Amino acid sequence: MTLLRSLVSCLCVATMIGCSSSPTGRNQLLLFSDNDMAQLGFQSFEQMKQQQKVSTNQKVNQYVQCVADAVTAQVPPQPSFKEWEVVVFDSDQVNAFALPGGKIGVYTGLLKVAENQDQLATVIGHEIAHVLADHSNERLSQNQLANTGLAVTSVAIGASEYKEYQGVTMAALGLGLQYGVILPYGRTQESEADIVGLELMAKAGFDPYQSINLWKNMARASGGNQPPELLSTHPSHSTRISDLTNKANTLPNYAIGKPNCVAVKP
Template sequence: MWRRLLPLLTLLATLLLAGCEKTPTGRSQLALVPEGLMAEMGGEAFAEMRRQQPIARDPAANRLVQCVARLVVKAAEARYPDAGMPEEWEVVVFDNPSPNAFALPGGRIGVHTGLLRVAETPAQLAAVIGHEVGHVLADHGNERFTQQLGIKAVLLLVGLFSEGELATEAAMRALGIGARLGIALPFSRAHEEEADQMGLAIMAGAGFDPRQSVALWRNMAEAGGSQPPEFLSTHPAHGSRIEALQRDMEDALSVFRDAPPASCAG
């Protein structure tokens, strides 16, 4: 068994060493999926969303979102020039009442109309879009995909080399839950915190008052109601998120004061 698996383990170790990189904030990360493949998957997922969800036709909403996204992307390029930036960005407003937005590898940004009722100002919208662009620039999708593949590989090896009770189906389910709570979810929160940090700097560089990010998350807290306990959530609790933003606020305000003021209206 070991002879058969040794070449696979050697290849895995080589890939792990080759894939170690740094995010734009300097955090070490492991991202093994080729960028072209990530962009292709992002494009396919976005196309599927466009087929399944209605597109918002409100001219004012589209003008606002396109303007904010354009300024945010330009500021992101200036703030993180060494990050892998998509050549073009596709921005779509979906007619969906949930207060949500997302960005996918390859440069696709989706904004729900429901978010425009929670983000009360262009600056609050910039906080969300800057956060989502931060996810793309930090290659979080690649990192999470790599991590999920790694968890599955470890569980497979445990099943191959364990005997007795540990190898039962119930034990394997327990191992899966442990991996999810102990690795996947905290790691996901790290992504959210890093995207918040990057998004704050990006929105400030785009000329949007970074203090509006705190107002946004207070609005989100009111709109979202109760959250699950933080240790069971992929996202930081609203209070934790606001505290982290306030810790970085002084630096962001310094960037904001030097930036030309943004002007976007619906």
Template sequence: MRWIPRLAVGVICITLAACSSSPTGRQQLTLYSDEQLNQMGQQAFNQYQQELPTVGGATHRFAECVASALVAELPQQQQAQNWQIRVFEDDSANAFALPGGYIGVNTGLLKIATNQDQLAAVIGHEIAHVLANHANERVSTQSATQLGLSVLQSATGMQGAQGEQLMGLLGAGAQYGILLPFSRRHESEADTIGLSLMASAGFDPQASVELWEKMEAAGGAQPPVWMSTHPSQGQRIGGLESGMNEAMARYEQARSAGKRPNCSYPG
């Protein structure tokens, strides 16, 4: 088994060469450049616009108003990007933000997020993924995992049906033991960052809990937490509530500084 220490040394070398920190101080594996991630974001955004119709008028102005107030609170480097937002005609209650400054909101979300504060909770969360380099970390982890499995298969000489079956089990172990836990960590971290972001912009952070309570009421059956890329709704609400005192202090400070967004929900 001489290949095991060699594989370990390889993984350590990759980690040391591409190690960075998230806004919360968590260590990350980031193998891709900002330019590469921005290009990925642009390609994904273009694909969305090709596949789904967009909505304009008062609905777009509402989403743009909320997003603009949040973007104004970003660090200068991220704030300087040409942020674009589109509202997509889609019944799923979803939104996203992509590297490069792209934001999408589905019309289905606006049936649940029915005021500016609730929508800010979602968009702030999605922008937080970009701020925290989660897309880079996710694709980097997937790339490193696939490389490790390929090296393992070559080193052990696993061939044929038995080898494929074992590699399938190892792949499932990597999926549930490495990739999905990273994603759950991303979601919790984005909740923390997004809560601070919306409060700094003058949106009521308490609306984040209201929003997730509504999402919980509207949602159907969910997979077990260990098989999900998201924390359970209860875990998410608990995490938001634990950071609420600090967020409310930030919110009051923002309001005192005159930050009072006035984004009209399309009626």
């Protein structure tokens, strides 16, 4: 009885302090503060810069920075950091990510699939949307509440045990692919990031319909190896293309000039 009472009390406290809404109005449980998440993002990003090869190609860096700057200019000021940091990693991975605390990583392999500035902006907008929607916080909180990631609490506030739980923590931040962990974001979160990210890139002056071409490129690049949608944490390419098409059709014509970021292949 005591255990049950403690569990109920814990759930009540979590409900009182952690309930929030995502940018699309979806209910979320967020147990960690913005500052905790920003610190965790900073720690993870610094570690990645030490462990992975950073691109020194000036033109590639300028191109990625140009696109990222245009998208982040549409993001309101954030309470836990002042500036977005962008790093290009020299890797064949077709991937990118954004972490709490304003950290953006782009792999050069992505530039072989994202054929122009609009398609790159689609990916960067999507990853930034994960941060704005507090998806990492939501994932950590779910693990905490399910009693499967209790150690993450100490990690999130900068404890020395960080390395021991690196895999779990990196996965919760959306870095599962890079660390061989099951992809952490669910289909709901991925779809939400698609929609919020599309609005961001369109507000920045990029062509939202290029997001459709991007996912067609992704489908070709995967060689048909994507698992069935019900067995994947990501929406299928066809579902993604359909949802993005519907969203692009409803976006207003934002009165802003189109960015001029010159695409560069690595």
